[in-house]
Amino acid sequence: QRGKPKLPVVIEAQKLTYNDVQKRAVYVGNVVAQHGKTILNGDKLIIYFTKDGKEIKKIVVMGNIHIKSEKGEGWCDQLVYYPAQEKAVLIGNAKLKQGKNILVGDRIVAYKSGRVEVVGQKRRVKTVIFPEEKGGESKRP
Amino acid sequence: MNRSFFYKVALVLVALSLVPLVIFLSRREGPPKKISVKVHQRQTVENFVLNSTGEEKWVLKSPLAVFKERNLIELQSPVLKVFRDPPIVIEAERALFDREKGELRVVKVKLKSGQLFGASQEGTYFVGREFFTTNSGCFIKIRSSTTTGKNCTLKFKEREVIISQDVRTLIDGE
Numbered sequence: 001q002r003g004k005p006k007l008p009v010v011i012e013a014q015k016l017t018y019n020d021v022q023k024r025a026v027y028v029g030n031v032v033a034q035h036g037k038t039i040l041n042g043d044k045l046i047i048y049f050t051k052d053g054k055e056i057k058k059i060v061v062m063g064n065i066h067i068k069s070e071k072g073e074g075w076c077d078q079l080v081y082y083p084a085q086e087k088a089v090l091i092g093n094a095k096l097k098q099g100k101n102i103l104v105g106d107r108i109v110a111y112k113s114g115r116v117e118v119v120g121q122k123r124r125v126k127t128v129i130f131p132e133e134k135g136g137e138s139k140r141p
Numbered sequence: 142m143n144r145s146f147f148y149k150v151a152l153v154l155v156a157l158s159l160v161p162l163v164i165f166l167s168r169r170e171g172p173p174k175k176i177s178v179k180v181h182q183r184q185t186v187e188n189f190v191l192n193s194t195g196e197e198k199w200v201l202k203s204p205l206a207v208f209k210e211r212n213l214i215e216l217q218s219p220v221l222k223v224f225r226d227p228p229i230v231i232e233a234e235r236a237l238f239d240r241e242k243g244e245l246r247v248v249k250v251k252l253k254s255g256q257l258f259g260a261s262q263e264g265t266y267f268v269g270r271e272f273f274t275t276n277s278g279c280f281i282k283i284r285s286s287t288t289t290g291k292n293c294t295l296k297f298k299e300r301e302v303i304i305s306q307d308v309r310t311l312i313d314g315e
Binding site: 006007008009010011012013014015016017018019020021025027047053054055056 | 255256257281283284285286288290299300301302303304305306307308309310311312313314
């Protein structure tokens with residue numbers, strides 16, 4: 001993705017506590033975060049910055065979580081989002097809806113490309129789904 | 142008999158004429174109670190400089206300071222520098238410094254400390270505790286992120302920012 005402009009992250013909430021020693025920002029209360037076309041909702045959102053405080057390492061969301069992007073939308077108990085890779089990890093009662101497909105598991109990893117990994121210890125469900133190419137053809141491994 | 146009668150009448154008249162004088166003299170107010178009236182001159186100082194005396198090292202400067210009271214100083218375009226790591230610099234359009242409480246109440250204020258820059262319409266900086274608080278709106282920039290909101294507190298010692306209303310943050314390109 002060389003040359004592709006980096007996308008800003010916008011967060012709205014009721015309250016913010018930022019600590020420059022820990023390089024961490026905690027947002028609480030109706031939190032909405034947007035990164036490009038990905039929108040995260042939750043009760044609490046924590047941003048972990050890199051040591052120099054300039055970039056986001058990861059974003060952790062808790063409580064009433066909902067994530068929506070072009071590729072689909074998801075729900076879970078806890079979500080970890082990596083803006084640099086545009087990767088989302090849905091943890092605990094994870095559910096992802098892509099078009100008509102609904103994937104359920106203990107942990108779902110959704111990649112920017114649309115590729116998804118579903119891991120299910122409790123329900124022994126494990127699904128790998130490849131995005132359909134334009135024109136409806138499915139891309140096989 | 143006539144003489145003594147007239148003599149008595151004269152005596153009575155004389156006595157009666159003295160009564161108003163006695164009343165007048167007795168009604169005259171005593172000297173006014175001593176009231177201590179604060180004698181204060183509105184002392185104005187140009188190129189005002191005030192250095193800290195306590196543990197915290199700071200200096201407060203202003204091109205024009207007016208002493209409203211002994212410990213209450215009105216300052217035009219004040220600049221407060223707190224010598225810590227990183228240093229804190231607070232500039233405002235005007236301020237009221239309460240020397241006794243160690244509070245600098247500022248209007249149209251800018252605060253800088255290391256990577257942090259803050260601005261607000263008004264607020265109070267507590268000199269001893271090194272923290273600033275405002276109930277009005279504020280703008281905070283820290284490296285690649287800018288945040289706006291209301292009810293903001295900047296704790297310089299703890300290097301912590303708390304905004305407790307209407308928070309909106311923009312973090313540049315991820």
